Amino acid sequence: MPSLKDVARLAGVSTSTVSRAINGTIPVSEETRLRVEKAVRDMGYKPNLVAQSLRIKSTRLLGLVVPEMQHETFISFIRFTEEAAEAKGYNLIIGSTNSDPDREERFIENLIRRNIDGIIFSRVSDKSHVLKILDRTKIPVVIIDRTLEREDIPSVVMDNYESGKLVAEHLLSLGHRAFACITGPLDIAINRDRLAGFRDTVLAGGGTLEDKCIYEGNFKFESGKKGIAYLLDTGARFTALWAQNDYMAVGVLNLLSDRGIAVPGEISVAGLDNIQQSWMMRPSLTTVAQPFREMCTHAVDIIIDRAGREDDNREKIRVMLKPELIVRETTARPPEGSFAAERKEVERK
Amino acid sequence: MPSLKDVARLAGVSTSTVSRAINGTIPVSEETRLRVEKAVRDMGYKPNLVAQSLRIKSTRLLGLVVPEMQHETFISFIRFTEEAAEAKGYNLIIGSTNSDPDREERFIENLIRRNIDGIIFSRVSDKSHVLKILDRTKIPVVIIDRTLEREDIPSVVMDNYESGKLVAEHLLSLGHRAFACITGPLDIAINRDRLAGFRDTVLAGGGTLEDKCIYEGNFKFESGKKGIAYLLDTGARFTALWAQNDYMAVGVLNLLSDRGIAVPGEISVAGLDNIQQSWMMRPSLTTVAQPFREMCTHAVDIIIDRAGREDDNREKIRVMLKPELIVRETTARPPEGSFAAERKEVERK
DNA sequence: ATCATTTGTGCAATCGATTGCAAGAAAAAG
DNA sequence: CTTTTTCTTGCAATCGATTGCACAAATGAT
Numbered sequence: 001m002p003s004l005k006d007v008a009r010l011a012g013v014s015t016s017t018v019s020r021a022i023n024g025t026i027p028v029s030e031e032t033r034l035r036v037e038k039a040v041r042d043m044g045y046k047p048n049l050v051a052q053s054l055r056i057k058s059t060r061l062l063g064l065v066v067p068e069m070q071h072e073t074f075i076s077f078i079r080f081t082e083e084a085a086e087a088k089g090y091n092l093i094i095g096s097t098n099s100d101p102d103r104e105e106r107f108i109e110n111l112i113r114r115n116i117d118g119i120i121f122s123r124v125s126d127k128s129h130v131l132k133i134l135d136r137t138k139i140p141v142v143i144i145d146r147t148l149e150r151e152d153i154p155s156v157v158m159d160n161y162e163s164g165k166l167v168a169e170h171l172l173s174l175g176h177r178a179f180a181c182i183t184g185p186l187d188i189a190i191n192r193d194r195l196a197g198f199r200d201t202v203l204a205g206g207g208t209l210e211d212k213c214i215y216e217g218n219f220k221f222e223s224g225k226k227g228i229a230y231l232l233d234t235g236a237r238f239t240a241l242w243a244q245n246d247y248m249a250v251g252v253l254n255l256l257s258d259r260g261i262a263v264p265g266e267i268s269v270a271g272l273d274n275i276q277q278s279w280m281m282r283p284s285l286t287t288v289a290q291p292f293r294e295m296c297t298h299a300v301d302i303i304i305d306r307a308g309r310e311d312d313n314r315e316k317i318r319v320m321l322k323p324e325l326i327v328r329e330t331t332a333r334p335p336e337g338s339f340a341a342e343r344k345e346v347e348r349k
Numbered sequence: 350m351p352s353l354k355d356v357a358r359l360a361g362v363s364t365s366t367v368s369r370a371i372n373g374t375i376p377v378s379e380e381t382r383l384r385v386e387k388a389v390r391d392m393g394y395k396p397n398l399v400a401q402s403l404r405i406k407s408t409r410l411l412g413l414v415v416p417e418m419q420h421e422t423f424i425s426f427i428r429f430t431e432e433a434a435e436a437k438g439y440n441l442i443i444g445s446t447n448s449d450p451d452r453e454e455r456f457i458e459n460l461i462r463r464n465i466d467g468i469i470f471s472r473v474s475d476k477s478h479v480l481k482i483l484d485r486t487k488i489p490v491v492i493i494d495r496t497l498e499r500e501d502i503p504s505v506v507m508d509n510y511e512s513g514k515l516v517a518e519h520l521l522s523l524g525h526r527a528f529a530c531i532t533g534p535l536d537i538a539i540n541r542d543r544l545a546g547f548r549d550t551v552l553a554g555g556g557t558l559e560d561k562c563i564y565e566g567n568f569k570f571e572s573g574k575k576g577i578a579y580l581l582d583t584g585a586r587f588t589a590l591w592a593q594n595d596y597m598a599v600g601v602l603n604l605l606s607d608r609g610i611a612v613p614g615e616i617s618v619a620g621l622d623n624i625q626q627s628w629m630m631r632p633s634l635t636t637v638a639q640p641f642r643e644m645c646t647h648a649v650d651i652i653i654d655r656a657g658r659e660d661d662n663r664e665k666i667r668v669m670l671k672p673e674l675i676v677r678e679t680t681a682r683p684p685e686g687s688f689a690a691e692r693k694e695v696e697r698k
Numbered sequence: 699a700t701c702a703t704t705t706g707t708g709c710a711a712t713c714g715a716t717t718g719c720a721a722g723a724a725a726a727a728g
Numbered sequence: 729c730t731t732t733t734t735c736t737t738g739c740a741a742t743c744g745a746t747t748g749c750a751c752a753a754a755t756g757a758t
Contacts, residue, residue, distance in 0.1 A: 001461070001486065003714055014738045019716060026717090029736060049462040050403045051714030054743050059399065061442075069428040070625075078427065079418040082445060086452070091442050091459055093410075096431055103435070110440055112350070113398045137350065221629055250629050257631050276419075277626050280570055280599050282606050352744055363708045368746060375747090378706060400744030403713050 002043040011039035022047070053115060062303060063111040063119040064094045065104065071219070071247070072275040073292075077122045077144060080296035088304055090117070104130055112137055118303035120144060120296075140306035142299045147189055147318065154306075154317035156298045160190045163288045163323040164197025164242070167270050170286070170325055171240040172205040176268060176334045180213035180238035182227040182248050194244050194272070213238050217248050224251025232259070239267060239334035246271035246278050246287055253285070253330065264332035274326055283329035291321040351392040360388035371396070402464060411652060412460040412468040413443045414453065420568070420596065421624040422641075426471045426493060429645035437653055439466070453479055461486055467652030469493060469645075489655035491648045496538055496667065503655075503666035505647045509539045512637045512672040513546025513591070516619050519635070519674055520589040521554040525617060525683045529562035529587035531576035531597050543593050543621070562587050566597050573600025581608070588616060588683035595620035595627050595636055602634070602679065613681035623675055632678035640670040 008015045013032055021028045021036040028036070039045075053059040064081050066074040078094055085092045093116070095107035108130050111119055118140040124130065126149050134141055143155040171179065179202050184191035195214075202209045213236045217223035224243055228251070231238070243249035249271030256263055263269055263283060271278060274289035298319045357364045362381055370377045370385040377385070388394070402408040413430050415423040427443055434441045442465070444456035457479050460468055467489040473479065475498050483490055492504040520528065528551050533540035544563070551558045562585045566572035573592055577600070580587070592598035598620030605612055612618050612632060620627060623638035647668045 004716095005714075015715080016717075016739080017737060020737090023716085026737095027735075032736080046458065046462050048464065048714055049459070050399060050408065050464045051743090052716080054399045054403055054714080054745090055716050057743080069424060069431075075418060075424050078443070079445070082418075082443060086444065086456070091444070091456075091463070093440050093442050094427070094431060095435065095440070096428070107435070107440075109395065110398070113395050114440070115397065115399045247629075254629065254631055277629065280596075280603065280626065281630060282603055353746095354744075364745080365709080365747075366707060369707090372746085375707095376705075381706080397744055400713090401746080403715090403744080404746050406713080 001048070002045045003048065004045075007036070007039045007043055007045050010043060011036045057115065058307065059115050059117055060090045061114065061116050062090050062092050062300065063107075063116045064092055065107065065119065065121045065124075066094065066096050067099050067123050069096050073145070073245075073273060073290075074122060076290075076292040077120075077296060080293045081120060081300060083293075084297040084300040088300060090300070090304070101129075104128070105133065108133055112139065117307040118142070120299050120303060122146075124148070126150075140303050142302045142317075144295050144299050145190070151316045151318075154302050154319075156295045156302070156319040156321070157190060158290045158295065158323050159320045160193035160323075161197035163272060163290075164194045164199070165201045166288055166323060166325040167242045167272075168198050168201035168205065168207070170327065171242075171268060171270065171331060172202070172207060174240075174268065174331060174333050176240040177207045178213075178238040178240070179207055179209045180215075180231055180236055180241040181209065182215045182217045182224060182231075182241065182243040182252065184217065184219045184244045186216050191244060198242055210236070212236050217243070219245050219247060221247045221251040221254075224248030225255045226251075228252040228255050232261075240270075240331070241267060242270045242272075244272055246273040246275040246285060249285055249287070249330075250277055250281065253281070253283075263330050266335050268331040268334070270331055272323075278326075279328065286328045286331040287326050289324045289326050291323065294321050295319075350397070351394045352397065353394075356385070356388045356392055356394045359392060360385045406464065407656065408464050408466055409439050410463065410465050411439050411441050411649065412456075412465045413441055414456065414468065414470045414473075415443065415445050416448050416472050418445050422494070422594075422622060422639075423471060425639075425641040426469075426645060429642045430469060430649060432642075433646040433649040437649060439649070439653070450478075453477070454482065457482055461488065466656040467491070469648050469652060471495075473497070475499075489652050491651045491666075493644050493648050494539070500665045500667075503651050503668075505644045505651070505668040505670070506539060507639045507644065507672050508669045509542035509672075510546035512621060512639075513543045513548070514550045515637055515672060515674040516591045516621075517547050517550035517554065517556070519676060520591075520617060520619065520680060521551065521556055523589075523617065523680060523682050525589035526556045527562075527587040527589070528556055528558045529564075529580055529585055529590040530558065531564045531566045531573060531580075531590065531592040531601065533566065533568045533593045535565050540593060547591055559585070561585050566592070568594050568596060570596045570600040570603075573597030574604045575600075577601040577604050581610075589619075589680070590616060591619045591621075593621055595622040595624040595634060598634055598636070598679075599626055599630070602630070602632075612679050615684050617680040617683070619680055621672075627675075628677065635677045635680040636675050638673045638675055640672065643670050644668075 004015045004018055008018045018036050020026045021033045062085050066077060082092045097104035121143045122145050141153055143153060145157060147155045147157055181198055183195050186192055199209050215227035215230055217227045243252055249269055252269055253263055261267060271285050271287040274287050278285035278287045302317060353364045353367055357367045367385050369375045370382045411434050415426060431441045446453035470492045471494050473492060490502055492502060494506060496504045496506055530547055532544050535541055548558050564576035564579055566576045592601055598618055601618055602612055610616060620634050620636040623636050627634035627636045651666060
């Protein structure tokens with residue numbers, strides 16, 4: 001790989017001049033510019049980014065922290081963040097923490113030592129001490145898919161309240177009045193928001209969402225199965241159910257299929273996330289799509305914007321984007337007769 | 350962030366001594382070592398990796414090139430490569446090319462300019478001119494999930510022939526004799542290998558795999574639907590079908606469900622890859638699991654090994670790992686009566 | 699006590715870029 | 729024809745590490 005020095009020698013000028021001719025920072029005479037450009041072309045010279053980074057303190061590298069790579073959500077973050085970063089001429093270093101605080105800390109520390117230009121976190125808890133590490137440096141940070149209590153850290157999220165509202169409106173309009181919900185962990189704000197949007201809308205529309213019709217899951221497939229089994233076995237009365245993510249919804253459908261309960265014939269089911277399975281499976285899943293691409297693009301924009309400026313005035317940035325309802329086959333008019341949970345009990349006797 | 354100089358000042362020695370005390374390259378007196386270590390601890394000093402990279406020419410960064418991030422296969426590559434890299438103290442820069450040669454070239458060039466220690470390709474074609482770019486530098490390269498004709502480029506693949514064999518053996522043992530196959534693109538060696546393993550074993554076991562029972566797909570969901578529809582509509586006679594990846598298998602199941610053909614009652618179906626859906630769906634999919642974790646670990650090991658040494662003797666490295674058959678619900682004994690394709694035709698009249 | 703060897707440390711160059719400062723050449727002003 | 733201003737260009741320092749070489753002190757050999 002040729003270096004600046006090589007180009008300078010070939011063009012018969014100093015390295016300073018070559019640098020300036022390339023970057024156009026300070027005017028260079030027409031004649032030498034052409035000579036330099038020719039030399040650059042002839043040697044196939046490309047500035048070395050490591051050296052450049054050392055000097056100008058910008059690496060054009062972003063870091064992305066994900067807790068894992070099994071959930072399609074995080075895959076989407078990786079995918080769209082990489083896309084947005086590449087569009088801006090940045091590269092992306094990814095690290096999955098596997099919910100291991102040590103790994104997370106190691107990764108963040110590496111990023112700092114690499115003079116990274118910014119870090120995007122997907123999912124961090126309010127108590128993560130990693131944020132303290134970051135406070136010591138001036139590295140711009142943004143959080144996607146979560147909001148933190150600390151308001152000086154920018155975040156980009158979907159309007160979670162709205163997502164619950166969309167689902168409720170859809171199901172109400174189909175004629176449902178008795179609802180159930182399998183939520184994500186309720187110690188996390190966005191999940192409470194989802195539930196609030198759902199409940200408020202259900203109640204405002206004349207429906208019911210009894211406490212015994214709510215099950216707190218953990219976003220995993222198995223948790224959906226467990227949740228619906230629990231609801232059915234405790235005789236919860238509902239004709240429509242919302243699982244706060246698609247993996248749990250798939251689990252629900254799975255168990256309902258095992259128990260011979262028809263979807264959407266007896267129970268309508270909706271999810272959230274619009275994972276691949278939601279449209280590949282039969283029946284295809286009614287769900288809410290998160291605007292992942294926009295979220296990631298915004299996150300990258302925020303980071304790059306901050307990285308550029310020296311001023312440290314952290315205004316409070318909270319971007320909130322609209323979800324979109326996608327109606328498919330698992331939701332329909334409610335059945336005429338009794339509730340599935342009760343019918344099953346009767347049959348069992 | 351404190352620098353070496355700061356530590357040196359605090360410890361009252363030169364930067365050279367600090368560097369040597371930290372890296373242990375040249376012995377330092379016990380006394381100064383302790384003083385330096387204390388200074389390092391007190392200041393929370395961590396060597397800057399950019400500066401270090403510039404000097405020692407190793408960045409402890411690996412690049413991973415994937416064509417896209419929709420297929421779960423590539424997600425697995427990202428996941429396991431990151432895992433293996435992290436275990437060795439390396440970070441990973443990922444780039445998806447979206448099958449756009451320009452993007453691919455831009456990405457590779459960036460990696461080169463970043464003095465990356467090695468690049469892992471998943472899926473490249475024999476004609477990719479990117480390999481030529483890489484020939485100009487000495488950056489170690491390894492290819493996963495493909496083999497190239499050029500034997501000087503190391504590759505790590507599953508034993509694809511074996512995967513076809515495993516599926517065929519399983520289906521034969523269930524009693525099937527008439528087989529069909531939906532393949533991946535047959536201009537790619539590994540797909541021909543899969544087919545060969547399947548065909549050889551079927552024939553050796555007294556089964557048939559007629560030419561009209563083979564459909565060349567493109568590894569996507571829709572292609573599975575199209576393939577099975579084509580086979581059924583052209584009256585292909587078979588009781589067991591192997592789709593060379595799970596997405597296509599899911600497409601197959603989808604269409605069979607639409608047409609009311611029972612799986613595994615009338616047709617047994619197997620896939621390959623063991624994607625999440627394969628175990629979440631109902632009926633769950635019999636499939637072959639690729640040893641992705643091992644593949645990625647090997648790839649990283651090969652790269653790091655090469656990166657260390659100066660000698661350029663590219664011995665021919667081709668690692669081949671064993672697949673594993675996972676039997677689930679979509680495969681069973683063949684039906685007694687006629688073939689599904691024929692029965693449907695009769696019914697239609 | 700003298701010379702050879704080992705051990706520990708610092709100076710200064712280096713990796714490959716960018717940039718403040720100064721100097722020479724050219725152009726404009728007096 | 730000076731003097732001032734403007735344009736170009738190069739020198740050398742810098743970013744933060746590593747490392748060859750030299751030198752001084754300590755150790756060992758004679």
